[in-house]
Amino acid sequence: MKSSKKQEMSDNQGDDLAHRVLNDIKASSDLGLLRCVQCGLCTSMCPASKHSDYDAREIIKRVLDGDESIIQDEIIWNCFYCYTCQSVCPVGNSVCQVTQILRQMAIDEDVGKQKIESFISFADNYIKEGLGSIPREYHGQLKIDYGQHWENLQENLEEVREQLGLDSMYLLPEAKKSIDKTLDAIGFKKRVQEIKDVRNR
Amino acid sequence: MSDEKIGVFLCHCGGNISDNVDLDYVESELLKGDDVCVVRHHENLCSLEGKNIIKDQILREKLDKVVIAACSKITHGNTFQNYIQPLNPYLFEMPNIREQCSWVTENRDESTVKALSLINSSVESVKHNEPLKKIPTKVKNSVLVVGAGISGITVANSLAKQGMEVTLIEKRPAVGGAMIQVGKVFTPGKLSEDCAACLLNPVIDEMVRNEKITLLTNTVLESSTRNSGNFDVILRKKPDYINPEKCTSCGKCTEVCPTYAPDEWNEGLTDRKAIYKPFPQAVPSQYTLDDESCIRCGKCIDVCPTKAINLDAIDEIISLTVGSVVVATGHQRYDTAKRPEYGHPFYEDVLSQMQLARLMGVNGPTNGHLVVPSTGKVPRRVVMIQCVGSRDQMPDGHKYCSKVCCMIATKNANLIHSHYPDTEVIICYTDIRTPGEYEKYYKYVQENGVKYIRGRPGEVARVDDHMVVRLEDTLTKTKKEIHTDLVVLSAALEASEGTMEAAKVLGIPLTEDKFIKEKHPKMQPVSTDIEGIFVCGTAQGPKDITESIIQANTASTKISELVNGGLEVEPFIASVNVKKCVLCGKCIDNCRYQALSMHNQSIRVGPIACTGCGDCIVTCPQEAISILGQSDEKLEASIKGMLKNKNPGEQIIIAFLDDIGNVSANNMGINRVECPSSVRIINVPFINRVKYRHVKYALTHGADGVFLGEYPDNARHNEIRENVLVMKRHLKEDGINPDRLLIHGVFIPYFRGLASQFKEFDDELRLLNEA
Numbered sequence: 020m021k022s023s024k025k026q027e028m029s030d031n032q033g034d035d036l037a038h039r040v041l042n043d044i045k046a047s048s049d050l051g052l053l054r055c056v057q058c059g060l061c062t063s064m065c066p067a068s069k070h071s072d073y074d075a076r077e078i079i080k081r082v083l084d085g086d087e088s089i090i091q092d093e094i095i096w097n098c099f100y101c102y103t104c105q106s107v108c109p110v111g112n113s114v115c116q117v118t119q120i121l122r123q124m125a126i127d128e129d130v131g132k133q134k135i136e137s138f139i140s141f142a143d144n145y146i147k148e149g150l151g152s153i154p155r156e157y158h159g160q161l162k163i164d165y166g167q168h169w170e171n172l173q174e175n176l177e178e179v180r181e182q183l184g185l186d187s188m189y190l191l192p193e194a195k196k197s198i199d200k201t202l203d204a205i206g207f208k209k210r211v212q213e214i215k216d217v218r219n220r
Numbered sequence: 221m222s223d224e225k226i227g228v229f230l231c232h233c234g235g236n237i238s239d240n241v242d243l244d245y246v247e248s249e250l251l252k253g254d255d256v257c258v259v260r261h262h263e264n265l266c267s268l269e270g271k272n273i274i275k276d277q278i279l280r281e282k283l284d285k286v287v288i289a290a291c292s293k294i295t296h297g298n299t300f301q302n303y304i305q306p307l308n309p310y311l312f313e314m315p316n317i318r319e320q321c322s323w324v325t326e327n328r329d330e331s332t333v334k335a336l337s338l339i340n341s342s343v344e345s346v347k348h349n350e351p352l353k354k355i356p357t358k359v360k361n362s363v364l365v366v367g368a369g370i371s372g373i374t375v376a377n378s379l380a381k382q383g384m385e386v387t388l389i390e391k392r393p394a395v396g397g398a399m400i401q402v403g404k405v406f407t408p409g410k411l412s413e414d415c416a417a418c419l420l421n422p423v424i425d426e427m428v429r430n431e432k433i434t435l436l437t438n439t440v441l442e443s444s445t446r447n448s449g450n451f452d453v454i455l456r457k458k459p460d461y462i463n464p465e466k467c468t469s470c471g472k473c474t475e476v477c478p479t480y481a482p483d484e485w486n487e488g489l490t491d492r493k494a495i496y497k498p499f500p501q502a503v504p505s506q507y508t509l510d511d512e513s514c515i516r517c518g519k520c521i522d523v524c525p526t527k528a529i530n531l532d533a534i535d536e537i538i539s540l541t542v543g544s545v546v547v548a549t550g551h552q553r554y555d556t557a558k559r560p561e562y563g564h565p566f567y568e569d570v571l572s573q574m575q576l577a578r579l580m581g582v583n584g585p586t587n588g589h590l591v592v593p594s595t596g597k598v599p600r601r602v603v604m605i606q607c608v609g610s611r612d613q614m615p616d617g618h619k620y621c622s623k624v625c626c627m628i629a630t631k632n633a634n635l636i637h638s639h640y641p642d643t644e645v646i647i648c649y650t651d652i653r654t655p656g657e658y659e660k661y662y663k664y665v666q667e668n669g670v671k672y673i674r675g676r677p678g679e680v681a682r683v684d685d686h687m688v689v690r691l692e693d694t695l696t697k698t699k700k701e702i703h704t705d706l707v708v709l710s711a712a713l714e715a716s717e718g719t720m721e722a723a724k725v726l727g728i729p730l731t732e733d734k735f736i737k738e739k740h741p742k743m744q745p746v747s748t749d750i751e752g753i754f755v756c757g758t759a760q761g762p763k764d765i766t767e768s769i770i771q772a773n774t775a776s777t778k779i780s781e782l783v784n785g786g787l788e789v790e791p792f793i794a795s796v797n798v799k800k801c802v803l804c805g806k807c808i809d810n811c812r813y814q815a816l817s818m819h820n821q822s823i824r825v826g827p828i829a830c831t832g833c834g835d836c837i838v839t840c841p842q843e844a845i846s847i848l849g850q851s852d853e854k855l856e857a858s859i860k861g862m863l864k865n866k867n868p869g870e871q872i873i874i875a876f877l878d879d880i881g882n883v884s885a886n887n888m889g890i891n892r893v894e895c896p897s898s899v900r901i902i903n904v905p906f907i908n909r910v911k912y913r914h915v916k917y918a919l920t921h922g923a924d925g926v927f928l929g930e931y932p933d934n935a936r937h938n939e940i941r942e943n944v945l946v947m948k949r950h951l952k953e954d955g956i957n958p959d960r961l962l963i964h965g966v967f968i969p970y971f972r973g974l975a976s977q978f979k980e981f982d983d984e985l986r987l988l989n990e991a
Contacts, residue, residue, distance in 0.1 A: 064678030
């Protein structure tokens, strides 16, 4: 009798959206998703909720309701990972983590790939140089944001570094080679290609 | 022992037994040995005729001990205890051949074999029975009550009215606890707010007037030692710097005192002098001195007209012996500074509910006028935030709901609304919890115009000259920034420091939330693990005034039972063999019931406190302790008897069941659920009475398996389970298959489950034996 009951309980575990989120590798082991009582404390503190239609509590509600359309929904891209919701939640839930997992689910589908496609030049840069740097196409905007001073610094960067007695900021060829190999081995390049394929479709 | 004459009486139970057990065969087998000198049958042994037969045989044959094979001890144990007079009532055993044999065994031959085995077991074990007496006990007619809030005062009054000597101690200089401070209490039936002091004062007066109650303020419990059922306690009373006999409460000392300190009475909203009267209506009505802030300048001495002040006074140490202790140490309010996002105490316009209560109190800092602290004006809007520190799994939060904050907020909101109709009051809640008829009051206040918003605010900020509360109204999914003059936080109730101190001194356990743990949360809500110590009020958990009073009166009733009940307890308690005891004290330290104490170079057992659990037996390195009427030898003898007539090919499981398991096994019989005839039950009071020596003895003397049936909700559950693993290891070392020992949980309603466990174990053992 006991074992069949257990069976019953475990049968409806794992396949609904909430359990898929809970069982995701990104979810903390004690994530309080199922303990949420919709008190709204997260939303009251959330900057994204303050400035847009994003509503942290609503995200959790939709996940608990098993509303699969949330994966396709633009709204999940509004969170910018400040983790305030996680730091204040009285039941140990983290909307931030849940949103990240939802985004990963979206990236596994085309809709999410389109969302992160604009960052692809960062990835290209990384593959090319072996280090994270701001791609050229963003420089224009940075000039507007930071002004002439920033542009001057960029133009004279090599000189300034030389005067300060700093080494080259670029990697040595052998280091670049091993990073390149690593990016291949971990599937990073393949992933970048998949995202580009969606763009070029 | 061997020349004792033992008689066996077999009951037919009107066919219930005799139809399924061949009693003639049992009789002839019993008479084969020389243990039993008389065997008698009767249709119904429990009848008066049966009584005469038993008595007649005892007198005629000069029997020393008796075995009555009939139904369960629960059904007729007391009956036969009376029937065996003139023998001592503890000189008989009662094998259960009805519920645990004839009613659960299909096959008559198997049932007969099993009945004989059960009777043999009793015959062997009755040899170890000794004459015992029920122990009359007397509990001292005096009680210590720790804490003089509404719970402590209520319990003191009730006990004193029943003629007991009560010592009521209070840490603070005045009595009344939280209730005297809140100013108003609400009455749900009348939908009104009433004056708390007016309700409490008659109760306080009654306490003051009652000569049986000694009130000691400024006093704490220093130490307590258990002494054969009583408690030797030591109290420490702060020095009487101001002689209460001489002080006329003229107040001149306060006028000249140069030192200020935050006023506890007004929750720190105002300051008071170092020499002061806690509040105008304080009981006892005398001035007191806060020696931590006093600078010993002596100005008060110079002005005191009656020379009542002595700054060199010293502590008083008071020692008493009491029969019972009541812990009524109350609660404290959650320190809201642990939630800095709510701005308390950085912003003076953020208050706690208690501060608001003081601000609204007619004997408070503003004589009852509600004003915004920073501006001195009446607030245009007040926002209350619920669940501050409650229902919160964050560090330093409390997981529990504090039970009363919804009502407190509602009451204070309605007070504000009725005195200042132009002030808007908003309560931000997670869930409103107003159980029972309190719901009526909640709806009434809501109709009065107090707004309730469902949402838990994340932060409180100051913008320009007022406060802002940010939250989401989760019912309408709108994010709000509420601008307000005043913010009030409903802080959680938590166990007070005094509660934890009292628990430590008295050696009573706390719950995970640091409240006093009751003996059983449902069935024994005011008793503690230690017989004679009781708890009531918010020391036991968050609750309102009504519940505190109910619990206080319950505690008083329980003490009355102890004192007036003329207790006679069963003699199955620990007894210490003075020849073997080396006074190491391990048993005293280990007894969770504080039943043992050292007394003039010997260990004494408190009969009321001792439950006969046998923990001390396990810890005694000298094997100097036994439980009266339950020696290890007796238990071994019952195993020996059970295995005495084992036939070739017969399988036997010795099943040690605790009292719950035994009842469960009886239910199996009452409901005629089949049980393998191999199962032979021995009822033990606690599973940890069964030692490895017994398990090993059984398995090396013919038993195929040993089954331990334990009710899991007992204090030693983890240790018992641990111990079984150790036993299994020992079995392995001794070359016995550890699978022959099994422990399983038992519950009264799950007798079918127990039956199928027996069946399963029986089948497994058969496979083992074949292998």
